[in-house]
Amino acid sequence: MSHNRGMEDPNKAQNDEWQSKWLDAVHQLAATLNDMEQSNPWPSQPLLPQVMNYLMTELWDSGFSQTQIRQAFDEAVADMPRYAAGDEVRR
Secondary structure, eight states, X not given: OOTTTTOOOTTHHHHHHHHHHHHHHHHXXXXXXXXXXXXXXXXXXXHHHHHHHHHHHHHHHXXXXXXXXXXXXXXXXXXXXXXXXXXXXXX
């Protein structure tokens, strides 16, 4: 029987704050990119492919490996149908 049963994990608040920080950063990035897409002065040059390419290079420049980046993108794309529940666009 564990003596910690019922006791709060002392790192939980710190871990929750860490997770909230990166979730907020992703949310802010997505909101900013949506605003930029809406005001794109070059509609013949879609923003998202440029962003994804630049994000990939920034991740690589920041020390993530090609394998990590590729796997993360592949896993995210593979999970899209589950998250989108068959909708093409969320409006």
